[in-house]
Amino acid sequence: MIRAELPPYEGDTAHLRKMFSYFPSGVVALLANVGGTPKGMVASSFTVGVSMEPPLVSCAIRRQSSTWPELKGAHRIGISVFGEDQGEMARQISSKSIASRFEKIPLRHADSSALFIAQAPVWFECSFADELPAGDHTIALLEVHRGGADPELPPLVFYGSTFRQLQVSSADG
Known part of the structure; x- marks a missing residue:
C-alpha cells in the first residue's frame, strides 16, 4: 500500500474551491410563485435520497442569499434539474439581475406555488422542512410531495467550475 501525501488545508479558499469543483454535481433551479411573482435560485449542491421516510432532499444555500428567505416561505417549491442544453438558462436564473432572471424562461406550474x-x-x-447551519451556508431540507423524471433528457453537470454534458458510452445504454 502506498502512503498518500496530502497537504493540510490552511485556509486557501481558492484551492479548496478548485478541489470542490472536481466533484461532479447536477445543477438545479429552486422556483416558486411568491406573491404573484416568480422567485428562484440555482444550486449545484443538491442531494437526493437524504431520507426515504419522510422523503427528503437537501440543498446548500449561501447565508447571504436574499432569495432563499422568500422561497422557503412558499407553500411549495419546485426543483428542476437542468437539462444538458440549459446552461444559459441556469446562468440567467442565477444572475444578480433579479429583474431579468425569468425573461423568456419557459416555466411550468403545478396547482400550487411550485414552478x-x-x-x-x-x-x-417540495415544501420547506428544516434548515441547519453549515459554516457560510445553510443546509435546507425539503420534503418531496410529487415528482417525475424523463430518462431521455440528459442532465446538465457542473464539473471543473463549468457546465458539462454527460458522456455516455454505447455500452451504458
Missing part, C-alpha cells in the same frame, strides 16, 4: 423549468429531466415538488 418548474420546461424540458427538465427531473423535477420535484
